[in-house]
Amino acid sequence: MLTKSQARVFFLAGTVFFSAIFILLTIDTLRQVPERQNSEALTASVVRGKHIWDSNNCMGCHTILGEGAYYAPELTRVVERRGAEWIRIFLRDPEAMYPGKRRMVRYGFDEEQITDVIAFLDWIGHVDTNGFPPAPDMAPDVKLTSTAEVQASAARPAYFDTVCIACHAVGGRGGNVGPALDGVAHRMTASELDRWLADPQSVKPGTAMPKLGLADDTRAELVAWLGTLK
Template structure:
């Protein structure tokens, strides 16, 4: 049983020790933050992008750096997963890419605002987060199905958008199927119709309707038809 003096002394010493630990950890954290290279890449575009993020309450649905809601996808590494062009197209009109599916609001951002948001997402994705968010333990891998596919030059639009979901020659995303031999399965006319409006060809498909021009559809479908 502690005396009144001992209890007071115990309280004061404990308060002092834990206050010192708290101050040291705060100092160490701030030292790390300001010494980190990311502080030097904090551009005006990134700052404006953060302001747009906060003004539109994006964290009401999305999570970034471990903070936010879990209603919509986590976006800390979205720049790495999708790439700038895919994000740009999606932000212009989410419903156009996924008719009747996406609940993402169309904010009517200007091109400059979209650029600022992309800069903000890129900056967050390049932070040294010590392994956060963790990568899936059993990540699907893509393999080269056809060696011929590797030697065929890819249209620029394919490199900008399509690789966010599809792989060719073992390189690209794994959200959608690998396209190494897609030319064996579908002819040129089918591929053109598919790229023009996937939902019309196959209702309910997860493939988004991309805002492609006629010339881009022709280039992409010609390229895909050669993958055999």
């Protein structure tokens, strides 16, 4: 048994010891903040994107760095997860990516505002968060191909892996919103593919495939590659 005065010494020494540890760890954390917050990458575009983020109450539905509402996906690493091009198409018209079944607001941002929002999301994705959020944090049905595999099939357009793959699988990898594209060259000719990619609605009114507004050379590259999927 401790005497009363021994107990007091024990209590005081313990309190001082653990308070000191707590203070040292706090100092250590504060020391790390400047190098982890990615502030040197803050451009004017990032700042504008942050204002758009705040003034449109994105956090009313989304979390970022874990803060916000839990209705919609966590967005800290969304640029890494989806790619800038995918997000651009999505923000222009969220429903285009998921026809008929989406709840994300269509804001009607102009292209510059979209660029700013993406710059902000990209910046926040590079803040050192000690690995938060753990990957993968969404969309288990979308398996992005690793860079190594993309390079292995050299002719495969990068655009396919940033946008089309959200909805289409090839070789068992990708989304299942649209049909798998293995063997599509047997089903469609080059000119059919070209017309389809230019404007799916004009070929098949009411189809769930979005009109993606592809640049001519991107479209040509995709058609050439799809033509090899036999």
